[in-house]
Amino acid sequence: MAQILWFENYQPADVPVLGGKNTSLGSLMAAGMPVPPGFAVSADCYRKALADGGIGGQLDALIAAVDPHEPASVAAAGARARALIGSLDMPAGLADATRAAYAELCSRCGEADLPVAVRSSATCEDQPDASFAGEHDTYLWVRGGDSVTDSVLRCWASLFTDRGIAYRLERGYGHAAVAMSVGVQQMVRPRAAGVAFTLNPLNGDRSQIAIDASWGFGEAVVSGEVTPDNFLVDKVMGAITKRTISAKTLEYRLTDADAVVAVPVPGDRQSVPCLTDEEILAVTRLARRAEKHYRCPQDVEWALCGSEVLLLQSRPETVWSRRPRTAAACTADPITSMVQTLLHPSR
Amino acid sequence: MADRFPSPFEMPTPPGAEGWQDLYAYSSVFSEDRREYEESAFWFMDGVHTPEVIPPWDATILEYAIIALSQYNTRHYVIPPALGVDIRFLNGYMYLSPVGVADPAEIEARIPEFAERAGYYFANWDRLYAAWIPKVRALIDELESISFSPLPEREDMAVITEGRGTGSALGLLTTYHRLVDLTLKLWQHHFEFLNLGYAAYLDFFGCCKQLFPSIPDQAIAKMVAGIQVDLFQPDEEVKKLARLAVELGLASRFAGPAPAAEVLDGLRGDPQGDKWLAAWEEAKQPWFNFSAGTTFYHTDKVWLEYPDIPLGFLRAYIAKVQRGETLERPVEAVIAERDRIVSEYTEFLDSDEDRATFAAKLGLARTVFPYVENHNFYVEHWAHSVVWRKMRDLGRVLVAAEFFENADDVFLLSRHEVPEVLFDLYHGWAVGAPSRGPKYWPREMARRNGIMDALRKWSPPPALGVPPEVITEPFTVMLWGITSDSVKQWLGGPSDAGGLSGFAASPGVAEGPARVVLTADGIGELREGEVLVAPLTAPSWAPVFGKIAATVTDVGGIMSHAAIVCREYGLPAVTGTAFGTRTIKTGQRVRVDGNAGTVTVID
Numbered sequence: 040m041a042q043i044l045w046f047e048n049y050q051p052a053d054v055p056v057l058g059g060k061n062t063s064l065g066s067l068m069a070a071g072m073p074v075p076p077g078f079a080v081s082a083d084c085y086r087k088a089l090a091d092g093g094i095g096g097q098l099d100a101l102i103a104a105v106d107p108h109e110p111a112s113v114a115a116a117g118a119r120a121r122a123l124i125g126s127l128d129m130p131a132g133l134a135d136a137t138r139a140a141y142a143e144l145c146s147r148c149g150e151a152d153l154p155v156a157v158r159s160s161a162t163c164e165d166q167p168d169a170s171f172a173g174e175h176d177t178y179l180w181v182r183g184g185d186s187v188t189d190s191v192l193r194c195w196a197s198l199f200t201d202r203g204i205a206y207r208l209e210r211g212y213g214h215a216a217v218a219m220s221v222g223v224q225q226m227v228r229p230r231a232a233g234v235a236f237t238l239n240p241l242n243g244d245r246s247q248i249a250i251d252a253s254w255g256f257g258e259a260v261v262s263g264e265v266t267p268d269n270f271l272v273d274k275v276m277g278a279i280t281k282r283t284i285s286a287k288t289l290e291y292r293l294t295d296a297d298a299v300v301a302v303p304v305p306g307d308r309q310s311v312p313c314l315t316d317e318e319i320l321a322v323t324r325l326a327r328r329a330e331k332h333y334r335c336p337q338d339v340e341w342a343l344c345g346s347e348v349l350l351l352q353s354r355p356e357t358v359w360s361r362r363p364r365t366a367a368a369c370t371a372d373p374i375t376s377m378v379q380t381l382l383h384p385s386r
Numbered sequence: 387m388a389d390r391f392p393s394p395f396e397m398p399t400p401p402g403a404e405g406w407q408d409l410y411a412y413s414s415v416f417s418e419d420r421r422e423y424e425e426s427a428f429w430f431m432d433g434v435h436t437p438e439v440i441p442p443w444d445a446t447i448l449e450y451a452i453i454a455l456s457q458y459n460t461r462h463y464v465i466p467p468a469l470g471v472d473i474r475f476l477n478g479y480m481y482l483s484p485v486g487v488a489d490p491a492e493i494e495a496r497i498p499e500f501a502e503r504a505g506y507y508f509a510n511w512d513r514l515y516a517a518w519i520p521k522v523r524a525l526i527d528e529l530e531s532i533s534f535s536p537l538p539e540r541e542d543m544a545v546i547t548e549g550r551g552t553g554s555a556l557g558l559l560t561t562y563h564r565l566v567d568l569t570l571k572l573w574q575h576h577f578e579f580l581n582l583g584y585a586a587y588l589d590f591f592g593c594c595k596q597l598f599p600s601i602p603d604q605a606i607a608k609m610v611a612g613i614q615v616d617l618f619q620p621d622e623e624v625k626k627l628a629r630l631a632v633e634l635g636l637a638s639r640f641a642g643p644a645p646a647a648e649v650l651d652g653l654r655g656d657p658q659g660d661k662w663l664a665a666w667e668e669a670k671q672p673w674f675n676f677s678a679g680t681t682f683y684h685t686d687k688v689w690l691e692y693p694d695i696p697l698g699f700l701r702a703y704i705a706k707v708q709r710g711e712t713l714e715r716p717v718e719a720v721i722a723e724r725d726r727i728v729s730e731y732t733e734f735l736d737s738d739e740d741r742a743t744f745a746a747k748l749g750l751a752r753t754v755f756p757y758v759e760n761h762n763f764y765v766e767h768w769a770h771s772v773v774w775r776k777m778r779d780l781g782r783v784l785v786a787a788e789f790f791e792n793a794d795d796v797f798l799l800s801r802h803e804v805p806e807v808l809f810d811l812y813h814g815w816a817v818g819a820p821s822r823g824p825k826y827w828p829r830e831m832a833r834r835n836g837i838m839d840a841l842r843k844w845s846p847p848p849a850l851g852v853p854p855e856v857i858t859e860p861f862t863v864m865l866w867g868i869t870s871d872s873v874k875q876w877l878g879g880p881s882d883a884g885g886l887s888g889f890a891a892s893p894g895v896a897e898g899p900a901r902v903v904l905t906a907d908g909i910g911e912l913r914e915g916e917v918l919v920a921p922l923t924a925p926s927w928a929p930v931f932g933k934i935a936a937t938v939t940d941v942g943g944i945m946s947h948a949a950i951v952c953r954e955y956g957l958p959a960v961t962g963t964a965f966g967t968r969t970i971k972t973g974q975r976v977r978v979d980g981n982a983g984t985v986t987v988i989d
Binding site: 239242244245246247271273274275276278279280281316369370371373374376377378379380381382 | 465466467468493497500501504505508585586588589591592593596597598599600601602604605726727730731734736739740742743744746747750893895981982
């Protein structure tokens with residue numbers, strides 16, 4: 040059983056033990072996209088730890104007794120389940136393997152005690168009908184081998200967050216069928232970050248890429264706390280067809296204590312575009328690669344670190360992609376539409 | 387902001403230009419007789435074709451061009467919302483007024499007629515267009531065959547022996563009328579396809595904008611643009627000659643500033659030189675019938691008569707060949723890029739129906755577009771060059787008869803005056819007594835030159851009269867680049883925010899020091915890396931595009947000739963800025979964004 044799977048060695052056969060998040064990062068990285076480096080702890084490790092600890096039956100019983108419409112009942116079962124998993128001893132071989140992989144990652148990135156993100160990657164995530172977005176926990180700015188193994192264990196436990204239990208029951212996913220893989224990935228310190236849609240979210244035009252960007256960490260954009268700069272880029276021509284520069288009043292920055300906090304942006308920087316044209320086009324190329332990789336419109340999170348644009352996440356776009364186009368957008372008969380154009384020239 | 391432009395009747399005659407109206411057709415000047423109509427209409431100055439004062443005879447071609455355009459809209463194809471474009475000369479400048487169909491019921495009634503007539507042309511385009519080039523070539527041959535020569539002392543004996551019964555002076559008059567009629571016919575041919583071509587292009591354009599609301603204009607243009615375009619052939623010929631000069635080891639013979647005549651003479655007599663000269667002679671016909679101006683002025687310099695112009699470009703190309711640069715347009719790459727653009731946009735369509743419509747409209751646009759791109763060489767460059775040349779020959783006849791001193795003075799006569807002048811010549815010749823001309827015309831030419839000078843000092847307003855709420859006349863928008871926005875901008879006057887906007891006519895972003903060039907003669911001042919700021923650019927300026935960074939024009943839309951050429955040469959361009967030459971000063975650093983259609987003065 041492979042315990043540690045590096046993102047760049049991704050193979051489709053590994054999907055069942057990588058979970059949604061790690062599959063995504065692995066397949067993007069294997070396709071050559073600039074994803075921050077890292078590795079996954081196989082979901083089989085979670086299964087083996089549960090089996091070794093002999094707690095499977097106890098978890099079954101806990102969940103079977105839950106009344107999903109009764110928050111107190113969910114909360115009580117969740118707390119017990121997390122405690123059970125948290126008390127497991129991580130198999131000695133796995134703890135060593137995880138520490139060794141982390142050390143390898145530190146040396147690859149050239150930084151001792153490299154800060155990493157330790158992310159849950161459940162095997163049920165990112166299903167077409169259920170994203171499980173935000174149901175499980177992620178630990179950021181984790182440093183040191185022991186902290187990493189500790190966080191892996193906490194990610195396992197987070198399979199039984201109250202919201203995760205409720206969501207699975209609601210959607211009809213049996214908990215025993217779900218396992219937890221964990222991703223360990225280099226943290227990045229972006230100068231600017233944001234999201235990109237590989238279509239125009241206002242009208243569904245697939246020839247466009249819409250970029251929202253703001254200073255610092257992408258949280259400011261994702262949470263909606265700032266009005267980001269917005270750029271519209273034509274995919275085919277690589278032309279920036281629209282730019283809206285907003286006053287970006289706050290940004291998330293890293294403190295000396297590895298905390299990410301919102302701080303005000305000085306007035307003179309607020310209305311400065313946070314990306315140059317070259318950077319806008321770099322984000323565009325990256326989003327376009329992700330879209331081509333997945334062969335459907337994507338919703339991408341990106342970060343600008345130094346001069347490099349990194350891909351943090353890529354998910355299928357869900358709004359326009361599901362909307363059926365009702366009718367042909369232009370009149371087929373040339374004379375009829377020519378008359379229309381002559382009567383109403385577009386400009 | 388004003389809601390209307392000054393009335394044409396408020397425009398004062400510039401001091402010293404009194405009587406200018408008599409130099410133009412009585413039907414093409416503002417007058418009390420049509421005041422009510424003329425004051426309520428909207429007139430814009432045609433800076434695209436005629437940025438400078440128009441000499442009286444030169445007005446002929448403009449009138450013929452504009453009425454031919456009008457005739458096809460109004461009477462041939464029955465364009466539903468558009469009649470013709472009315473034309474007036476004011477203080478020597480040309481003002482145009484698009485005439486729409488006001489009554490919605492009438493527009494409706496015109497639709498089936500348009501469908502039948504235009505539909506026939508579209509359905510039979512290839513066959514009809516195949517006939518066009520031979521038709522125009524034959525017309526040009528006929529123009530070329532025209533000759534004007536001084537009246538003989540005695541009629542030739544053959545006139546007697548053949549019993550012809552007519553004399554040379556009648557021939558002179560008849561030949562002038564033939565020249566004028568052929569010129570009118572030329573312009574009828576010009577518009578046989580053009581408006582339909584634009585309509586089909588606009589249809590594809592509109593379809594693209596519906597399918598992809600933010601698609602850049604230049605993406606649409608690139609999908610349609612042709613690969614082998616006759617309009618660019620003169621430049622290609624010069625490139626060929628440059629390569630040949632290097633191959634034959636003649637490059638050094640072109641070095642230095644020697645005038646063309648001297649350089650060409652110096653090549654004569656040695657085998658390599660003669661070989662090159664033979665190639666030069668072969669290229670000249672027809673490709674050096676290429677004007678350095680808009681082609682609408684008799685003063686526009688034609689390569690054939692000013693070999694120093696192609697020679698200047700030749701020298702630059704020789705230098706490039708010697709530096710190892712390739713001159714060839716990467717045709718394969720251009721085709722591959724065009725295919726890529728089409729296939730990528732097609733991929734973004736999500737129904738077979740959309741894909742079929744898109745492909746059909748693109749197909750029609752590509753069918754019609756060779757005409758749109760190529761006619762300009764045959765009609766404007768080639769045929770106009772011949773017309774100016776023949777008129778100058780007629781001028782020489784009048785100089786020989788001592789009517790005036792310069793052959794070019796013939797262009798100070800209006801079209802309808804020429805037969806009278808020829809009749810005066812005829813009169814004197816027939817009677818054997820003095821014509822009035824030799825006394826009358828030198829004095830009159832001095833007066834007319836004075837009027838022209840006075841008119842040149844006048845600055846024409848961009849528009850006159852009452853603008854419509856929205857500009858909907860399709861060809862005004864397409865050919866002249868005049869939109870509701872430009873009208874608004876004109877009414878508001880130039881902004882002082884250091885920014886200009888216009889049409890995103892050719893993609894790319896560039897920065898550089900500006901060089902404001904007001905006439906074609908000024909293009910020689912352009913230095914490497916400068917941004918050309920001009921009232922307009924003619925296709926024939928293309929060879930300087932190799933060294934400049936970007937182009938900004940006051941007038942012109944995305945389909946103006948300048949825009950087509952800039953895209954071809956990969957040069958960022960913003961057209962139709964209205965105030966570029968007045969706002970920007972030579973030497974200022976400017977940033978030209980050909981994607982967004984904006985120009986920013988940086989310092």
